[in-house]
Amino acid sequence: MTGSTGRLNISGLEISFGSRQVVSIEDLRLDHAEILGLAGESGSGKSMTTLAILGLAHTVGATVSGSIALDGQELTGLPQETLRAFRGRRIAAIFQSPSTAFNPVYRVGTVVTKALRLHGATRSEASDRAGEAMRQVLLSPDLMRRYPSQLSGGQLQRVAIALAVALRAEILLADEPTSALDVTVQAEVLDLLRDLRESIGMSILFISHDLAVVAELCDRVAVMRHGLILEQGPASQVLSAPASPYTAELLDSVPKLASAT
Amino acid sequence: MTAGLTAGRDLAGIPPLLQVANLTVRFGPVRAVDGVSLDVAAGPFGLGLVGESGSGKSTIGRAIVRLVRSSGGSIMFAGQDVRALRGPALKMYRRNAQIVFQDPDNSLDPRMLIGTTIAEVLRAHQVVPRTAITERVAALLAEAGLDPAFAERYPHQLSGGQRQRVAIARALSVQPQLLVLDEPTSALDVRTQAHILKLIARLRSERKLSYLLITHNFGVVSELCEQTAVLYLGKIAEIGATKMLLRAAAHPYTVALRSAVPEVNVAGRRSRIVLPGDPPDAANPPSGCVFHPRCPLAVARCRTEVPELRDAGPGHQVACHRAEDVLAGAQMPTRRRPPAIARPEGAAGSEHL
Numbered sequence: 001m002t003g004s005t006g007r008l009n010i011s012g013l014e015i016s017f018g019s020r021q022v023v024s025i026e027d028l029r030l031d032h033a034e035i036l037g038l039a040g041e042s043g044s045g046k047s048m049t050t051l052a053i054l055g056l057a058h059t060v061g062a063t064v065s066g067s068i069a070l071d072g073q074e075l076t077g078l079p080q081e082t083l084r085a086f087r088g089r090r091i092a093a094i095f096q097s098p099s100t101a102f103n104p105v106y107r108v109g110t111v112v113t114k115a116l117r118l119h120g121a122t123r124s125e126a127s128d129r130a131g132e133a134m135r136q137v138l139l140s141p142d143l144m145r146r147y148p149s150q151l152s153g154g155q156l157q158r159v160a161i162a163l164a165v166a167l168r169a170e171i172l173l174a175d176e177p178t179s180a181l182d183v184t185v186q187a188e189v190l191d192l193l194r195d196l197r198e199s200i201g202m203s204i205l206f207i208s209h210d211l212a213v214v215a216e217l218c219d220r221v222a223v224m225r226h227g228l229i230l231e232q233g234p235a236s237q238v239l240s241a242p243a244s245p246y247t248a249e250l251l252d253s254v255p256k257l258a259s260a261t
Numbered sequence: 262m263t264a265g266l267t268a269g270r271d272l273a274g275i276p277p278l279l280q281v282a283n284l285t286v287r288f289g290p291v292r293a294v295d296g297v298s299l300d301v302a303a304g305p306f307g308l309g310l311v312g313e314s315g316s317g318k319s320t321i322g323r324a325i326v327r328l329v330r331s332s333g334g335s336i337m338f339a340g341q342d343v344r345a346l347r348g349p350a351l352k353m354y355r356r357n358a359q360i361v362f363q364d365p366d367n368s369l370d371p372r373m374l375i376g377t378t379i380a381e382v383l384r385a386h387q388v389v390p391r392t393a394i395t396e397r398v399a400a401l402l403a404e405a406g407l408d409p410a411f412a413e414r415y416p417h418q419l420s421g422g423q424r425q426r427v428a429i430a431r432a433l434s435v436q437p438q439l440l441v442l443d444e445p446t447s448a449l450d451v452r453t454q455a456h457i458l459k460l461i462a463r464l465r466s467e468r469k470l471s472y473l474l475i476t477h478n479f480g481v482v483s484e485l486c487e488q489t490a491v492l493y494l495g496k497i498a499e500i501g502a503t504k505m506l507l508r509a510a511a512h513p514y515t516v517a518l519r520s521a522v523p524e525v526n527v528a529g530r531r532s533r534i535v536l537p538g539d540p541p542d543a544a545n546p547p548s549g550c551v552f553h554p555r556c557p558l559a560v561a562r563c564r565t566e567v568p569e570l571r572d573a574g575p576g577h578q579v580a581c582h583r584a585e586d587v588l589a590g591a592q593m594p595t596r597r598r599p600p601a602i603a604r605p606e607g608a609a610g611s612e613h614l
Contacts, residue, residue: 041450042421152539153314182313182477184536187521209450212523239525253455254525255480257507 006031007203008053008091008171013066015048015057015227022062023048023227030171033201035193037218037235039211039250045227046207050173052076053205054093055083070171089119092164096176098156102148108159109144116166133166134159136199137192154185161192165200172196175207190217211247212254215239223247278303278339278471279325279358279439285333286320286495291544293320295495296334298570302487304438304471309482309503311518312492315540318475321492322441325473326360327351338439356386359432363444365424369416375402375427376412382434397434405430406460422453426460433464440472446481454481461485479522483507488576491515494543494551497570501577511579511588513558534593550582557593558583 006029015023023045030036040046051057052064055075068075075086095101102111109130116126131141137158148156157177164172174193178186194217196202208214214221215235222232223244230244242248279301286294294317301308310318323329325336327343336343338358346354362368369378379398383389389397399409405426416424425445432440442461446454462485464470474486482489482503490500491514499512510516517534536555541547547554553563562582573579573588581587 041452154539183479183521183523184313184518185539186523187533187536190523209452210523211451212525215525216523250452251525253452255455255458255478255483257480257483257519257522257524 006034007071008205009067009069010049010053011067013049013052013064013068015045015052015062015064017062021227023052025049025066025229028222028229028232030203030205032203033197034220035197035204035206035218037214037221038205038207038224039209039214039221039247040224041209041250043226044224046224047175048227049224050093050175050205050207053173054087054091055080056087085119088115088169089167090169091171091173092167092169093173093175094157094160094164094177096179098153098160098180099148101160102156104148107145107147108151108156112144112159112163112166115163119167129166130162133162136165136196137162152185153181154188157181157185157189158192161189161196164202165196168200170201170203172202172204173207174204176209177206178213179208179210186213193217209250210254211239211250223250275303276340277301278306280337281321281325281334282337283334284321284324284331284336286317286324286329287332292495292546293317293543294324294331297321297490297492297495297497298334299490299497299500301439301471301473304469305465306471307465307482307486307488308471308473309486309489310473310475310492311477311479311482311489313477313518313540315494315543316492317495317543318492319443320495322360322443322473322475325439326358326441327354328360352386356388356435357437358439358441359435359437360441360443361425361428361432361445364448365421365428366416366448368428369424371416373415374412375414375416375419378427379412379431379434382431386435388435401430401434402427404433404464406456420453421449422456425449425453425457429457429460429464433468438471440470441475442472443475444477445474447476447478458485479507479519480524491518494540494546496551497578497580498552499573499577499579499581500570501574501579505574505577509588511573511577511584512581513556513583513587513593514552516587516593517557534595550580552581558586558591 008030010025010028013025014021038046048062053068057064064076070086070090102108112130113126116129121129130144134141134144139155139158143151178189193204197204206218218235221235221238223230225246230246231238238247242251277300281297281299284294284297285292310321312318320329324331331344343354376398379401380394383394383397398412402409402411407423407426446457474482476482486503489503489506491498491512493514499506499510499515506515507519517536520534538555541554549565550563550568553559568580568582570578570580573584
């Protein structure tokens with residue numbers, strides 16, 4: 001913990017396409033070893049927020065103003081070359097579809113070691129750390145010799161997480177990382193994220209439209225709609241006594257197993 | 262939401278609308294579906310097919326609507342042998358049995374107006390006279406909960422949920438008795454999913470539909486299906502009343518699948534069964550019970566002897582050597598979920614921003 005401020009602090013963040021503002025976040029904080037859920041539907045601005053944190057919003061034509069600070073260091077406005085030292089290395093990201101996150105013509109091990117080399121590891125360091133990270137996400141290092149098409153969706157998502165682990169990322173932005181997976185595989189990935197928070201103190205921004213998943217994993221929740229944060233607070237509080245009718249509706253939408261009994 | 266399930270309806274004596282017996286589908290050496298038998302009662306009735314990727318659930322649905330060729334077994338629809346249908350009889354069958362796919366982006370032609378997409382079906386099957394087509398398109402869109410003015414739009418101008426409603430309206434245009442719903446909500450947000458499930462519940466009672474609902478999520482079948490079949494690697498692991506499978510499952514896989522479904526209200530209080538690894542490769546299935554490499558209760562017998570599907574109670578069948586132990590509450594290794602709100606030390610008081 002770094003006192004009362006979090007590891008990642010966002011304030012007065014505004015993201016626009018031309019004159020149309022798509023995200024406006026007063027205040028959002030991610031603490032050390034915390035899992036923060038950012039819940040909302042398609043179009044709520046949650047993925048744009050991820051891109052802005054990664055310093056990639058301009059690649060889709062958006063402009064960003066306001067403050068995004070990592071351990072007190074301001075990230076907005078940094079030149080891309082400087083940002084590169086943060087992106088991947090300190091702030092990693094995983095996305096909904098792991099199959100599109102990997103280049104299909106490279107072995108997954110090549111992707112992981114290449115990223116490590118770009119961030120300064122020697123060849124042998126890179127391969128050691130990649131193998132170690134694979135074990136940390138409960139995969140056999142042998143799988144690194146395979147191509148993305150030879151791995152299941154759950155395995156690929158774990159390789160993507162292994163990359164973040166190998167880079168010793170402090171913050172993981174997880175954008176709907178389990179939405180494309182079977183429920184059983186989803187359960188495993190959620191367990192893994194929880195483990196990483198406990199074992200290496202990773203801070204995780206977990207983005208999802210599914211409040212049941214958020215309820216399982218997250219310490220705190222921020223509910224987003226139309227680019228605004230409607231409410232945020234401890235998961236227990238927001239999910240048991242939502243202040244916003246929209247949160248209540250999202251909660252209601254989760255299919256109830258109990259109703260069949 | 263209650264779908265008005267007719268679980269109590271006495272179906273004995275009424276011949277089922279669809280009878281699938283010993284169905285096998287092979288893709289080369291791979292048995293994607295391996296000896297599956299199912300009955301679907303006349304509507305309103307829902308049968309859930311639940312399983313992970315690779316379980317064969319979608320292939321069963323496609324074989325039933327004749328989109329993939331089955332290699333063995335029989336599919337009887339209202340007394341007709343579906344596998345033998347040709348020409349006009351097959352076309353007639355396609356009116357009676359329709360399918361809705363997971364991803365409406367791929368099942369709607371991006372260059373065709375919504376109205377044209379639906380009108381094409383009405384014309385091909387001569388459902389209504391030509392002069393009545395526009396009117397019928399409007400009525401179908403309205404029935405699916407869409408503004409009839411959407412007929413003049415293209416798929417990309419609609420949201421994912423709206424596109425799925427169009428796909429449902431198109432399937433309904435030929436007045437089918439049977440719908441195969443193949444993961445109809447998996448590509449949608451949870452709130453949109455709830456709306457589509459409500460639509461299915463309404464159509465079910467208004468149109469007296471029978472349907473197969475294919476999904477990997479037990480939560481989705483719990484409100485819409487009287488019966489559920491749990492599939493694993495092309496075989497039925499367990500089949501019975503949905504309520505019973507949720508309350509007292511006899512197969513360890515069913516128990517694990519159910520426990521994997523995230524729920525809002527029980528977070529931190531329930532433990533989840535650990536199911537190690539991914540489903541095995543259907544091209545190279547394990548010996549004995551195909552589930553044994555991942556099964557927490559597997560014993561020596563499970564590695565050598567294939568469990569037959571057998572009765573576990575009234576209308577309840579299971580393929581597991583250890584079903585009695587599961588029903589008696591055999592303990593499976595669990596992983597306790599930490600309380601969802603376990604805050605690291607020192608965080609108290611910093612919640613309000």
